[in-house]
Amino acid sequence: MPELHKDGEAIIRLMDANKGWPVKREEFRGAALKRITKTLMLYRPGLTANPARDMAFIVFHNMKAMKTLSNMADKKARSGAIKELRGITQLYLKNRLKRT
Secondary structure, three states: OOOOOOOHHHHHHHHOOOOOOHHHHHHHHHHHHHHHHHHHHHHOOOOOHHHHHHHHHHHHHHHHHHHHHHOOOOHHHHHHHHHHHHHHHHHHHHHHHHHO
């Protein structure tokens, strides 16, 4: 399973940066999606660009959701929700990467 969360913190911080930077944010979003896409394609060599890009979009938004959950005040609820989201993402990737 590829470790996509290593750069997640930096990605999320840049995505949530000053709302006055829409062009930079969009450029960064595109670069992040491209990097995730390439990582998925390296992990599964038979995976083509279009499905990899679709999967990257899901992974990227799950990273944003993970960041939102990590900022929850209720640590007990946060811990459980993070485990669930991580498990859902892992199942999704295993299923999608297995089928390609």
